[in-house]
Amino acid sequence: MKLTGAQILCESLIKEGVEVMFGFPGGAVLPFYDVLPDYPQLRHILVRHEQGAAHAADGYARASGRVGVCVATSGPGGTNLVTGIAGAYLDSSPIVAITGQVARPFIGKDAFQEIDITGITLPITKHNYLVMRAEDMAAVVNEAFHIARTGRPGPVLIDVPRDVFIEEAEFHYPGKVNLRGYKPTLQGHPAQVKKAAKLINEAKRPVIIAGRGVIISGACPQLKELAEKGQIPVVTTLLGIGSFPQSHVLSLGMLGMHGMVHANMAVSAADLIIAIGMRFDDRATAKVSGFAPHAQIIHIDIDPTEIGKNVRADVPIVGNVENVLEALNEQVSPQNRVEWISQIEEWQREHPSTAIRETESLLPQYVVRQIHEITQGKAIVVSGVGQNQMWAAHYFQYERPNTLISCGGLGPMGFELPAAVGAKVACPEETVWCIAGDGGFQMTIQELGTIVQEDLAVKIAIINNRFLGMVRQWQQLFYRRRYVATPLAGPDFVKVAEAYGIAAVKVTDRLQVIPAIERAMEHRGPFLIDFVVEPEENVYPMVPPGAALAEILEQPREEVSAR
Amino acid sequence: MATHTLIALVENKPGVLNRVASLFRRRGFNIESIAVGHTEIPGVSRMTILVDGTTAAVEQVRKQLDKLIDVVKVTDITDESAVDRELALIKVRANPATRSEIIQIVDIFRASIVDVAADSLVIEVTGDEDKIDSLFLLLKGFGIKEIARTGRIAMTRGAAGPITIAEEKPQQKAARPKKTKGANEISNL
Numbered sequence: 001m002k003l004t005g006a007q008i009l010c011e012s013l014i015k016e017g018v019e020v021m022f023g024f025p026g027g028a029v030l031p032f033y034d035v036l037p038d039y040p041q042l043r044h045i046l047v048r049h050e051q052g053a054a055h056a057a058d059g060y061a062r063a064s065g066r067v068g069v070c071v072a073t074s075g076p077g078g079t080n081l082v083t084g085i086a087g088a089y090l091d092s093s094p095i096v097a098i099t100g101q102v103a104r105p106f107i108g109k110d111a112f113q114e115i116d117i118t119g120i121t122l123p124i125t126k127h128n129y130l131v132m133r134a135e136d137m138a139a140v141v142n143e144a145f146h147i148a149r150t151g152r153p154g155p156v157l158i159d160v161p162r163d164v165f166i167e168e169a170e171f172h173y174p175g176k177v178n179l180r181g182y183k184p185t186l187q188g189h190p191a192q193v194k195k196a197a198k199l200i201n202e203a204k205r206p207v208i209i210a211g212r213g214v215i216i217s218g219a220c221p222q223l224k225e226l227a228e229k230g231q232i233p234v235v236t237t238l239l240g241i242g243s244f245p246q247s248h249v250l251s252l253g254m255l256g257m258h259g260m261v262h263a264n265m266a267v268s269a270a271d272l273i274i275a276i277g278m279r280f281d282d283r284a285t286a287k288v289s290g291f292a293p294h295a296q297i298i299h300i301d302i303d304p305t306e307i308g309k310n311v312r313a314d315v316p317i318v319g320n321v322e323n324v325l326e327a328l329n330e331q332v333s334p335q336n337r338v339e340w341i342s343q344i345e346e347w348q349r350e351h352p353s354t355a356i357r358e359t360e361s362l363l364p365q366y367v368v369r370q371i372h373e374i375t376q377g378k379a380i381v382v383s384g385v386g387q388n389q390m391w392a393a394h395y396f397q398y399e400r401p402n403t404l405i406s407c408g409g410l411g412p413m414g415f416e417l418p419a420a421v422g423a424k425v426a427c428p429e430e431t432v433w434c435i436a437g438d439g440g441f442q443m444t445i446q447e448l449g450t451i452v453q454e455d456l457a458v459k460i461a462i463i464n465n466r467f468l469g470m471v472r473q474w475q476q477l478f479y480r481r482r483y484v485a486t487p488l489a490g491p492d493f494v495k496v497a498e499a500y501g502i503a504a505v506k507v508t509d510r511l512q513v514i515p516a517i518e519r520a521m522e523h524r525g526p527f528l529i530d531f532v533v534e535p536e537e538n539v540y541p542m543v544p545p546g547a548a549l550a551e552i553l554e555q556p557r558e559e560v561s562a563r
Numbered sequence: 564m565a566t567h568t569l570i571a572l573v574e575n576k577p578g579v580l581n582r583v584a585s586l587f588r589r590r591g592f593n594i595e596s597i598a599v600g601h602t603e604i605p606g607v608s609r610m611t612i613l614v615d616g617t618t619a620a621v622e623q624v625r626k627q628l629d630k631l632i633d634v635v636k637v638t639d640i641t642d643e644s645a646v647d648r649e650l651a652l653i654k655v656r657a658n659p660a661t662r663s664e665i666i667q668i669v670d671i672f673r674a675s676i677v678d679v680a681a682d683s684l685v686i687e688v689t690g691d692e693d694k695i696d697s698l699f700l701l702l703k704g705f706g707i708k709e710i711a712r713t714g715r716i717a718m719t720r721g722a723a724g725p726i727t728i729a730e731e732k733p734q735q736k737a738a739r740p741k742k743t744k745g746a747n748e749i750s751n752l
Binding site: 118119122123126127130147179180181182303304305307308309 | 573574577578581582585586589619622623626627629630631632633634635636728
């Protein structure tokens with residue numbers, strides 16, 4: 001039977017198990033929207049800006065482990081997706097973006113709302129397609145989802161000219177993809193695994209650095225086994241948070257520019273680094289030449305281009321983390337590294353990185369910790385970018401994978417609210433807390449409308465310091481405290497929320513924090529809390545830009561004691 | 564730093580050349596030359612890419628290229644025994660007085676004259692870059708009007724084994740546009 005391109009697209013999405021799409025209609029993509037009522041199993045969530053659609057699809061993918069789908073029209077629809085696609089690309093998040101394109105005869109003519117979106121997204125997608133015939137549609141969708149979710153996941157864009165949506169073709173779903181140019185290596189090379197096991201067994205001061213690859217490949221149990229069997233302390237990257245329970249005695253928390261002091265010290269003193277599913281981002285390594293100067297490095301990653309890209313690897317293992325760790329665990333001998341672990345514990349006692357200073361004023365750290373306490377850690381936290389992101393990473397204790405959703409690689413302010421939309425749609429039974437800054441929140445504030453329209457019970461905590469906080473912190477520390485273009489005269493967020501029909505409360509005193517969070521939790525629908533916090537609070541610990549991991553600054557002690 | 568020769572076998576699909584070129588630009592690598600043409604395998608084109616860089620940098624290029632979905636296989640043949648060739652067309656000034664001298668030079672280089680006009684000759688020469696450079700220098704004195712070079716293509720010698728793709732069973736891929744005419748296919752890249 002012949003179907004239109006739009007119908008084939010819908011049928012194919014259903015074949016790929018898609019249940020929900022985040023999108024925004026427009027001229028070129030209208031033929032697709034027109035057939036949607038015939039496919040009630042495809043839920044469409046109308047966002048308020050296409051950037052929100054891409055971030056929501058990303059948040060959905062991160063929370064659920066499934067492919068997130070976003071839809072936009074040609075021209076500005078596509079360009080508005082770009083930030084969200086880039087965020088998904090840098091953090092290996094599987095999304096499929098579908099864009100309308102002007103009709104085939106108009107391509108290349110600078111037609112109304114024509115933009116070369118496959119050209120624009122070339123460096124920020126894992127792959128992209130311009131579908132020029134309806135008969136190609138099914139195979140393209142099949143390939144796109146395969147590419148998005150396998151190997152190192154990532155975004156794939158499908159651009160469809162308006163007349164291809166209308167063109168008719170036989171629908172036949174291939175179901176099986178065989179791309180000769182795309183064969184991810186899944187098993188680690190046995191000789192390399194053996195070498196790695198030998199290094200691990202001989203190491204005196206090993207440290208595991210776990211990244212998001214552990215979570216993506218579902219290797220958290222294998223990571224735990226490796227750590228426990230070899231008694232190897234585990235630090236994580238920002239995106240690796242949740243790969244290893246932070247309450248575990250071997251957990252050292254996050255490393256990097258805003259890592260825990262003892263985690264950075266452990267990496268700097270280590271004689272062996274076992275880097276698993278991570279890519280040595282500069283925010284994790286700090287100055288590369290000063291990174292783990294005494295250590296040999298085992299680097300396990302599914303993406304061969306990551307090996308040796310930023311940091312030398314003594315034993316590279318390309319493969320799916322789960323498979324590699326399974327093979328490795330068989331060869332790692334049980335150890336008790338009492339001396340090394342007690343050394344790290346001593347550092348941790350001497351440098352409590354997440355202590356909150358005593359003060360009467362309302363501190364952002366306190367707010368995040370209370371969210372953790374009141375939810376008992378049973379929540380998905382979606383952070384923005386900047387200070388709020390680091391406090392969300394530091395003061396909430398993460399025990400399970402995919403419980404911190406944060407856009408680390410790209411760092412797009414405004415990620416938090418739409419990504420929280422995606423997370424809540426993916427996990428309606430879970431409590432979703434969106435921890436936002438007052439700056440980033442205003443970048444995608446319009447998605448409050450989406451939350452109301454879809455009745456999504458997202459809980460929003462605005463860490464409102466009336467500054468672009470992280471930029472201000474850099475100005476304070478490195479630009480002689482000249483606060484150029486960082487003070488914000490924000491709106492009354494409570495009134496904004498109320499205008500959308502969202503219950504909200506402003507908190508200015510620390511005594512109001514717990515009741516406000518409790519009220520948000522008890523409230524059936526979405527709830528917003530505007531936490532008016534200490535304006536010039538800084539994120540510590542901090543490795544200054546250009547310094548090595550071990551050269552980490554702690555919160556000045558006079559600041560801790562004086563106030 | 565040295566010049567490396569990479570052979571990339573790529574799917575002959577719209578945008579492939581763009582993907583490859585874009586990758587080089589984005590990662591800050593310089594292409595010295597690139598030559599593209601068909602292979603013995605239907606739907607697969609072969610790119611010979613000359614790139615300058617340290618071994619580590621070129622290894623990174625190789626892996627990044629390999630990561631592109633439409634790139635099937637990439638091989639660095641710099642250290643292999645290989646035949647490499649480039650073709651050049653050189654239009655040189657020639658008058659009755661200089662013509663025979665030019666023809667002598669062309670003979671020595673085993674090049675050939677492919678066009679004769681009243682005041683010029685077009686010479687076709689094949690060889691490695693050094694040979695073409697030498698001929699160019701010798702002809703320079705007569706006055707070069709125009710030169711066109713293809714960039715290097717290369718092939719490993721017998722012992723090394725062919726750079727090709729193991730034949731797979733025919734795949735059902737409606738996404739792959741079927742092309743027939745060669746010229747068309749190149750312009751599609």
